[in-house]
Amino acid sequence: MKRAxxxxxxxxxxxxxxxxxxxxxxxxxxxxxxxxxxxxxxFLRHELGLTGTHVGCExxxxxxxxVHIDGKAGRSCLTLAVQANGCNIRTIEDVAAENGALHPxxxxxKECHALQCGFCTPGMVMNVLSRFEEREPLDLSENGIRDLLxxxxxxxxxxxxxxxxxxxxxxxxxxx
Amino acid sequence: xxPPLFRYEAPRTLRDAVAVLASDSDAMVLAGGQSLVPAMNFxxxxxxxxxxxxHVEGLKGIAIEGDTIVIKAMTRHRELELHPEVRRVNPxxxxxxxxxxxxxxxxxxxxxxxxxxxxxxxxxxxLFVLLDxxxxxxxxxxxxxxPAADFFQSFLTTARRQDEIVVEAxxxxxxxxxxxAFDEVTRRHGDFALVGIGCxxxxxxxxxxxxxRLAACGISDxxxxxxxxxxxxxxxxLAASDLAAxxxxxxxxxxxTDDMNTSMSYRRRVLSGLLQRLVRIAAGRARAGNRQ
Numbered sequence: 090m091k092r093a094x095x096x097x098x099x100x101x102x103x104x105x106x107x108x109x110x111x112x113x114x115x116x117x118x119x120x121x122x123x124x125x126x127x128x129x130x131x132f133l134r135h136e137l138g139l140t141g142t143h144v145g146c147e148x149x150x151x152x153x154x155x156v157h158i159d160g161k162a163g164r165s166c167l168t169l170a171v172q173a174n175g176c177n178i179r180t181i182e183d184v185a186a187e188n189g190a191l192h193p194x195x196x197x198x199k200e201c202h203a204l205q206c207g208f209c210t211p212g213m214v215m216n217v218l219s220r221f222e223e224r225e226p227l228d229l230s231e232n233g234i235r236d237l238l239x240x241x242x243x244x245x246x247x248x249x250x251x252x253x254x255x256x257x258x259x260x261x262x263x264x265x
Numbered sequence: 266x267x268p269p270l271f272r273y274e275a276p277r278t279l280r281d282a283v284a285v286l287a288s289d290s291d292a293m294v295l296a297g298g299q300s301l302v303p304a305m306n307f308x309x310x311x312x313x314x315x316x317x318x319x320h321v322e323g324l325k326g327i328a329i330e331g332d333t334i335v336i337k338a339m340t341r342h343r344e345l346e347l348h349p350e351v352r353r354v355n356p357x358x359x360x361x362x363x364x365x366x367x368x369x370x371x372x373x374x375x376x377x378x379x380x381x382x383x384x385x386x387x388x389x390x391x392l393f394v395l396l397d398x399x400x401x402x403x404x405x406x407x408x409x410x411x412p413a414a415d416f417f418q419s420f421l422t423t424a425r426r427q428d429e430i431v432v433e434a435x436x437x438x439x440x441x442x443x444x445x446a447f448d449e450v451t452r453r454h455g456d457f458a459l460v461g462i463g464c465x466x467x468x469x470x471x472x473x474x475x476x477x478r479l480a481a482c483g484i485s486d487x488x489x490x491x492x493x494x495x496x497x498x499x500x501x502x503l504a505a506s507d508l509a510a511x512x513x514x515x516x517x518x519x520x521x522t523d524d525m526n527t528s529m530s531y532r533r534r535v536l537s538g539l540l541q542r543l544v545r546i547a548a549g550r551a552r553a554g555n556r557q
Binding site: 104105106108125126128131146147148149152155158161162163164166167168169171172174216219220225235236237239240 | 266267268269270271272273275295298302303306307317319343347366367368369370372373453454
């Protein structure tokens, strides 16, 4: 009996139209030539090796891929890399100090045990951080914090400790 | 979960953008991408060409011109939501926008993009139908104004022609002393509405309802004015029986049949309950406004 050969059907070379993008990532200028359909999340992870940005659902529901785009939280899976051309991107890798000291939001997550597997944490931190940096009034009631976190899914914690961490972060940042 | 292949253009002028859009019948306009990119990741949308309008000159910002709020095509939801002057002249906008997805989505998604996407459960199309907003579209044949009532034609279908770019959307300020309210019922906060209702009304000196406007999303293939309920409430003192009569009159407006989210009969019950609650809230605010 003749067996079918097992071989990948992936073409050797991509036929995708390519485009040059230059942007600033975590304060460093970056220039790459990428497929027009490359998502910003894949650009950060595969082109730049910044794997702290996690990819969960790839349709904007889970919030794991949240980064800052020109200073505001946004979904890197709902942004094409080419759309970020000229933008200033900040990822979780840029949040702690260079000496490793945690940012108050990260410190609060640690103190409150606001993570278990940690997959959702980078997105959570980037979202919460953006709201503290926005300078708009923040509703730090339980309902307000739940609303703030409603775009980020966590499958481990049940959210109770994440809510506590947001409250703790507000204390550490003098916003409570 | 990756978008299919497409060509990409990022024109700098409106003229170029219209020309490139007109050159391909399967081209789509990319603004914030918060509806289009997920649709492409799901491969529900497969445009052959994306025309990214973020670098097109003259499509940014919000202006208040007399009684009109002008929202340019690249204005993000969050910009409009937080605009202090818009909050003052039309507080219904910010109240409604609390229900549009989540902040990180509102940071990127544009108001005009949401209108052009025309999801029948979405909040912003409802707001434009409720307040008789206008869309301004530029195409090969020039620029035209389209009333919101004519713009939304069916599920994800609008009066925008293939070669047209909606360059701005206009909403009126609220009349002085008007009461307003928006709320919706969703499975989870930030989801599209099962039913959402917006209400604007005024009260005359004797407390009778005037200029009643009601619109709903999630109940049909497009956002709809609840005209039977508006007529039923106009001139009444908004007693419980008047509200019940208005709710009863609006039941036929629900044409969305049972779907994976919920049933038609549940949508009717939610519409009835929401309508009565929101008219009460709007009336309370109108009374507070009249006292000032």
